[in-house]
Amino acid sequence: MVYGEWLPEPLSFDHTDHKLIKEQTARYTLLVLLEKLNAKERAVYILKEAFEYSHQEIAETLDISVENSRKLLSRAGKQLQHIKYAPDTSYSTDTQILHQYQEALSEGDITRIEELLMDDIRLSADGGKRIRVIKAVETGKSATASLLAYVQQQFLTGKRFTFHIFSHQPALCFWQGDRVYNCHILDIDDHGLIREIYSIVDPEKLKRVL
Structure with missing residues (x-):
């Protein structure tokens, strides 16, 4: 039995000064929404938005077609609306x-x-x-x-x-x-x-x- 909605564990940067860790970690809202995607949609979105893979590179990595990669990214983008992977650091x-x-x-x-x-x-x-x-x-x-x-x-x-x-x-x-x-x-x-x-x-x- 699980009570309530599943939410990811909060991640604090209070004790890390590693710039890469901070920059490559998505906003909490995006982490929640990523869980609503299927595995391939999530993989394509992260490879494209976080690591800037081309659709050709994504296709080779996931063993799918370039066209399928584009469709998966489009579907993921619609569900994630206007939230970008890159964090907003203006607090x-x-x-x-x-x-x-x-x-x-x-x-x-x-x-x-x-x-x-x-x-x-x-x-x-x-x-x-x-x-x-x-x-x-x-x-x-x-x-x-x-x-x-x-x-x-x-x-x-x-x-x-x-x-x-x-x-x-x-x-x-x-x-x-x-x-x-x-x-x-x-x-x-x-x-x-x-x-x-x-x-x-x-x-x-x-x-x-x-």
């Missing part, structure tokens, strides 16, 4: 939104939370095999804000929190003692609105985060 605006998000949560102010969210916001929660989640997926500004306020009141009030960047995206971690209890990773659009929230409570994924 100033995102970090400001992250602080506003934390303040709105701590106050349980549903109206203020709603102001930070896109109309079609999507929240996904991953409890792994041990932690039940209130809801695996919630969508829509009003419903998501209400759920966030409820979770804050019931489970997160009084817990210490810290701010981070995981896989090139801002994150808010809540602590219980010396371990991370819950981690919210935010995907923020160009207008400063939150379009995705990834809430990870799976202790197996959180124990190696920091």
Whole structure:
């Protein structure tokens, strides 16, 4: 039994100064979306976008035709929409939104939370095999804000929190003692609105985060 949506383990760069590792690691949102592709679509997309293979090189590597490589990339691109593999390393605006998000949560102010969210916001929660989640997926500004306020009141009030960047995206971690209890990773659009929230409570994924 797995509770909630499967989400990848957060990856922190706090303790690495290896530039290549940072540059070649995709944004967290893209890592989530890559899991929705089939194996060949994912392979073609990564070889093309991350390693800049030509379609001829991809075809030879995967033992497919050049035309098939192009079709697979096209299908993958449609599903991944406008998200590029290359990470955006400009964090100033995102970090400001992250602080506003934390303040709105701590106050349980549903109206203020709603102001930070896109109309079609999507929240996904991953409890792994041990932690039940209130809801695996919630969508829509009003419903998501209400759920966030409820979770804050019931489970997160009084817990210490810290701010981070995981896989090139801002994150808010809540602590219980010396371990991370819950981690919210935010995907923020160009207008400063939150379009995705990834809430990870799976202790197996959180124990190696920091």
